[in-house]
Amino acid sequence: MQWGIRRCLGLLTVIGALGLVSTNAQEREEKQGDAAKPATVIIKIVSDAKLTIDKEATYQTGSTRKFNTPPLKPGVRYYYDAVAVWEPNNYTKITRKRRIYVEAGKQVEVDLTKEDPNIKDDIVVRYVPTPMPVVEAMLKLADVKEGDVVYDLGCGDGRIPITAVAKFKAKRGVGVDIDPERIKDSNENAKKEKVEHLVEFRQEDVLKIKDLNDASVVTLYMGDDLNRQLRPTLEKLKPGSRIVSHRFLIGDWKPDRTEELEVNGVKFKLHLWVIKGQ
Ligand SMILES: C[S@@+](CC[C@H](N)C(=O)[O-])C[C@H]1O[C@@H](n2cnc3c(N)ncnc32)[C@H](O)[C@@H]1O
Numbered sequence: 001m002q003w004g005i006r007r008c009l010g011l012l013t014v015i016g017a018l019g020l021v022s023t024n025a026q027e028r029e030e031k032q033g034d035a036a037k038p039a040t041v042i043i044k045i046v047s048d049a050k051l052t053i054d055k056e057a058t059y060q061t062g063s064t065r066k067f068n069t070p071p072l073k074p075g076v077r078y079y080y081d082a083v084a085v086w087e088p089n090n091y092t093k094i095t096r097k098r099r100i101y102v103e104a105g106k107q108v109e110v111d112l113t114k115e116d117p118n119i120k121d122d123i124v125v126r127y128v129p130t131p132m133p134v135v136e137a138m139l140k141l142a143d144v145k146e147g148d149v150v151y152d153l154g155c156g157d158g159r160i161p162i163t164a165v166a167k168f169k170a171k172r173g174v175g176v177d178i179d180p181e182r183i184k185d186s187n188e189n190a191k192k193e194k195v196e197h198l199v200e201f202r203q204e205d206v207l208k209i210k211d212l213n214d215a216s217v218v219t220l221y222m223g224d225d226l227n228r229q230l231r232p233t234l235e236k237l238k239p240g241s242r243i244v245s246h247r248f249l250i251g252d253w254k255p256d257r258t259e260e261l262e263v264n265g266v267k268f269k270l271h272l273w274v275i276k277g278q
Contacts, residue, residue, distance in 0.1 A: 034074045036104060038072065039068070039078075039102035039107070041069070041107075042065070043065045043066075043067070043082065043100075044111045045113060046088075046112070049086035049112070050086070054080055075103075076104070080099070082099075082110070083095060083097050084112045088223075088225060092223045092226070096112055097119050121229070125222050125223045127156050130159065131268075134270070137259070139244075142244045144168040145170075148171060149173075149174070150165075150173050150215070151218045155176060155182065155201065156221075157182060161173025161174060161186075161199045161201075162189055162193050166193050170217070172199070172214075173198060174215070211236050216240070217241065217242050218237065218243045220244070221248070222245075227248050227250045240275060242272060243273040243274075244270055244271065253273065255273055257272040258270070
């Protein structure tokens with residue numbers, strides 16, 4: 001076990017710190033006094049996450065993983081690029097990246113259970129459509145009416161923006177999805193419903209959206225992690241705007257109302273937030 005890890009990190013050193021490790025004989029002689037020593041890296045991580053270091057798979061499991069580097073030259077700072085990937089539920093895949101700096105003879109502890117504020121997690125949620133009766137209940141809970149501009153973040157086949165303009169008389173519907181296939185489906189569905197002039201579908205990562213300037217209603221069916229990441233953008237919505245999320249909460253932001261409904265014997269939960277005035 002230990003050998004595998006050492007070998008793995010050994011390989012990674014060569015890749016990650018290329019050019020930093022000198023194999024030059026003359027230099028080795030000059031530095032005879034400085035014995036090379038390994039560093040130790042202790043990584044706290046979601047227990048079922050897969051971990052790669054400098055693109056090489058590692059094989060330890062569990063919530064604390066310990067690695068030794070090969071002997072390193074004293075006084076030089078090396079780094080490894082760690083990537084943890086896990087699926088907190090069967091909808092969501094999270095990728096978290098961290099650069100780990102090490103020095104000969106030292107131990108470093110890294111907490112990959114927490115997001116680095118400077119390197120946003122990459123979160124992808126699988127496509128699962130909201131059943132149509134639930135779409136209508138979401139738009140009703142958001143009180144969508146004439147004049148509203150309705151955004152669905154992670155819009156799937158476009159059913160929410162399309163229903164908002166076709167049935168609830170919203171002024172405009174906007175759908176954003178990371179998957180080009182979903183955008184294609186959305187545009188086709190808008191044509192079928194003859195509302196293509198009232199909707200717009202964009203292929204984009206919702207986490208890259210800086211603000212939703214013209215939205216008065218935002219709908220979500222994205223999972224706890226993506227919702228939490230979206231909170232800073234959602235908080236910037238203009239006063240009176242409504243957010244409705246199918247099933248998932250937005251971190252510890254308390255909803256103004258939560259509703260339950262049953263469709264064909266299956267229970268659904270919807271949450272509403274109303275942006276308060278200044
Ligand atoms: C659970 S489905 C919801 C679809 C639709 N909103 C509905 O309620 O029927 C989530 C959708 O979000 C999209 N998605 C996942 N991660 C995304 C991201 N980072 N940015 C944009 N879209 C994303 C997926 O491609 C998928 O279509």
